[in-house]
Amino acid sequence: MNGLSLFANVGIAETYLKDVDIDIVVANELLKDRAKFYRHLYPSCNMIQGDISDPQIYKEVIECATKEHVEFVIATPPCQGMSIAGDMNPYDERNSLVKYAIDAIVDIEPKYVILENVPQQLTTPIQYKNTEMLIPEYIKQRLGDKYIFNAEQILNTMDYEIPQMRRRAIILMVRSDIGFAWEFPTKSNNIYTLERLFKGIPDLWPLIKEKEYQDFFPENTKDALAFHKWHRPTEHVWRNVECMLYTPTGNTAFDNPVYYPKKANGEKIKGYDTTYHRLFWNKPAATITRYNGIIGSQNNVHPGREWKRDKNGDMMYTNPRVLTIYELLLVMTLPENWNIPDWASNGLIRHVIGEGIPPLLIKKIIEVMPRR
Template structure:
């Protein structure tokens, strides 16, 4: 049994499917809410709540001997979808992962972040270096380093998630850890969610009844909940629902005629990118799941939908973001996980968007040369 420590652990999504001969014995995150969910998902792991930049927290983590480390520092300071600021303090948190690694010298290290870590600058001994250069400068003496920009869909994950992954092997081990072979088949949304029952959204407007807009709402919901308690709809404003009902699979509502373009509360047409108010495509993997996955106005978040003939013409079903259950499937989270739909769903959706698909982590760990 190889024992590990997870740094910047979030709720422990990446660790959900580790091979049986690997066990995370300690995990750390700064956020108590995340740590609380981590404990529910991983009840046998010692969870250290607190800021890893504080010596007291780092020293608590150092009490645990480990064979491997999973390091997934925050990406918001360097993400394409966030506001990139030079020398964002969050980008320097990787230094504390390195401090821990240099002290404990684990056999194997899995480090994950967005591809921009290869060009994001941090301060190192008075000079600006990229995060990737910093990792190599700090650890190349003691570790074999394999670094690769990968696309998750190449590895059987039904999501177009691009990541920069470091796999490090301590040099006293004869064979270096390397990436598993890519899969031959790309999994699409049609492969993963096509058979699920259709769902209507809940209308958020106080003066509009959901049942008036969607007379079959409860019947559809009843069918969906038989599949999973997590296959339930999200709430959206009626103005967003109407424009998405006119939007085909793979298209943005900004391509609609003016009458059905996205509008503000005051009725004016919104000015935004075509990747917002956009439906996914059935014949492609899911776009990257982000922390804003419950918002129609964010990056390609809307269900692909199906063409429906009505007395007034053609519309498109499922004018909503993915249900929690659909998110779990494209993130390769097993439906049998130990959380219930009673959890704070907006928070849960957000932290899932920060996670690493557990089936990808499993593939990598199965490739460890032991």
């Protein structure tokens, strides 16, 4: 079955689609570096780079999809205006980009559709025919007489043996003439924890930006650095590393009486208790965001283990750093040998991973798709 990917990022969701007989033959992505990354991963796909709201780009997408007899569409319109990790502005103009995905579905009439976004999409208003309405109501007004929708539309990836707690709004549509509803797979009671996922991965100490602290940690061993190409330490400023050095597994550095998050001038930082936060060993990872390379962003720090006590008797913990790219690949259910282009910067790699959805979840959803 031929497919179209809209707002494609670098094609993370598409990783395992060929395993379930879906061939994405046309894709569209706004940003040049992501489109280039996509072409590297999927050289046989017609990646159309450009703004979907540009009439010429939209026309090219529809013409190519029609020519290729596309019967499947997957779309993840931008969520920055809705996400709790973004602006949370219900009137952000990017929220209305979902209209172009719906226009494409109307024009192409695919048999199957996956619309994926943050849960806030279901409570976000947009304008349609001079009337403000929530996005789900807008979709039903446009497509309700042509498609059958799934009943439950919010899931948590951890319920499907994905090692990440990531709540998503996923609308599944089946064209009415097929006559079946498409629902989520059966949930699993098997929770995939970081203890299980990271078993056997060597500890890794961060790199420190300030020269005077660069010899504080033991050197990363040859075994650790030889473990995997993408298991490499990230560079952090000492004040952020220090506060995480004294933060136990599953805790936030804001709870530390002495080694709490500070500004460069030593003043205590104010912030959410989900930031400067170590992950839990006995749980899946928290949601991976595009800012996964920053200690002070949400739930980004390795769980760590007890290391040793300092001269004052305070316990210090290993791995006071964000997850490596290799660890992110595992958490996102991407292949360990994911074909990352050599030219891609660490920042780009981290951003596109954080903006993706675990592709194993998409595979599992399609495996229960009622095909005809």
